[in-house]
Amino acid sequence: MARVPTTLPWRLAGRIGRESAAEREPLLRWLEGLFARVFPGATGAEHAQWARAHLAMLAQEMVDAMAFQRLGCRGGPAVDLQGAEHAKSLVRQGKGFILVLNHYDRLLTAPVALARAGVATNVLTMPVLDNPELQVAQRNFLLRKIQGYTAVTGGTWHTTSDGLRPVHESLRAGQGWVILADAWRPEFGRLRDHPFLGGRLSLPTGIERLAQSTGVPLLHAVTCSRTPDNLQVRVEPLPESPRQAIDTVVQRLDQDVRSRPWAWWQWGLWDQMWQQQAPELQAEPKPGDTHDQD
Known part of the structure; x- marks a missing residue:
């Protein structure tokens, strides 16, 4: 279809x-x-709408x-890139950097948009x-995805097993x-807890350790899909301390x-990644009580 x-x-x-x-309704x-x-x-109507929007977003990302x-570009979703100057400045200075993403919305739009702005x-x-x-089939899809992605971003692909x-x-x-900061696998050994939705989210410390050992700065990018074919990308600087940077992310x-519960990919790992706080510390998350990305 793409x-x-x-x-x-x-x-x-x-x-x-x-x-x-047959799979869609139970999901x-x-x-x-x-x-x-x-x-x-x-x-309940909001829960149902978020569920439908979540599956739609994942399908749209497959087209991406x-x-x-x-x-x-012409014939594809419009992308409004904000904050590219933060990455361009590091490139001009010859500084390496880590662009931190999360499994949120159409996440790979950010590096593609930066590549269009001259940042590989x-x-x-x-x-x-x-x-x-x-x-x-999944492996073949991912290999084709990576091939298309690296062709556009101008970089290389490397895996943690290499x-x-x-x-x-x-x-x-x-x-x-x-x-990606919110990648998670059961075999991960070095994890750190972060306050998240009234509980604690356990995430790997690899990015902060990598940044600490290499001395490179970190940037953060978030994509917000206004419509399926109209996307906004924001690139933001992060604190110099790698630990504080990941806390900020x-x-x-x-x-x-x-603000937009449906846009997070990792709900399928919720019970593995997230733990409830003690009752006296817990606060119910309230959708829509933060800034509007749009």
């Missing part, structure tokens, strides 16, 4: 969906139940993955070829790397998820 040379694929993707009809009911647990103050070359980045991901949890020495050397040599994620 081969259709207009924005129609993105507008249809949410209706068609990634799932079969919607499961998401509604999870949203009801996490956001009990919202209505097959048409990265059209993001921000590499990407560090979880293993794909040697990941036993991936089926053949060792991090090349990443260290590349950062010290002045290159940029895209890394997670605080922003907390605000963004409260």
